[in-house]
Amino acid sequence: EDQVTQSPEALRLQEGESSSLNCSYTVSGLRGLFWYRQDPGKGPEFLFTLYSAGEEKEKERLKATLTKKESFLHITAPKPEDSATYLCAVQGNAGNMLTFGGGTRLMVKP
């Protein structure tokens, strides 16, 4: 059974204070690891897909990295508008469905 654990559950940062979110996973044959952003009362919004260890993707202040056991979402000089819940999900050999972690709720104070 695929499993995803995200830490921390919540993270408070000051504007400009860089940090990282962790996603640890176990999966039977990783086909893809996905990062999503979710704002309150809305559906998850796709950010990145990573396919193999060593891969990195960047988008504005966000950078996602992948190893064989975990992924990190690095946030550089965050702004208040980066406040959201960040979700990690994996897709394994069992099928095309995604298994999600519990998310990290990020709050960036001005």
Added chain:
Amino acid sequence: ETGVTQTPRHLVMGMTNKKSLKCEQHLGHNAMYWYKQSAKKPLELMFVYNFKEQTENNSVPSRFSPECPNSSHLFLHLHTLQPEDSALYLCASSHRDMDTEAFFGQGTRLTVV
């Protein structure tokens, strides 16, 4: 706008009511999904449809009944729900045979009273 539209956005229903949630995608995808998101819990996969055929039922109670008339539309029929079924119900779609991301709708916030 993600290309996946869910209606209604909010729904309040009694335990004896029957209602339906609707999802529509215009992305040319051939796989559609229902997820349940409860407070303090990860997204839970409920149903998967590939090419209109149900390929996954994640031990969901029979008071939830999905329907996929074509690859662009997905319904979730609800009857005799319980208060603990109150949650955000999310629809998503993707390409079936490609390792690509799923796109989500905005969800239906369901409250069972």
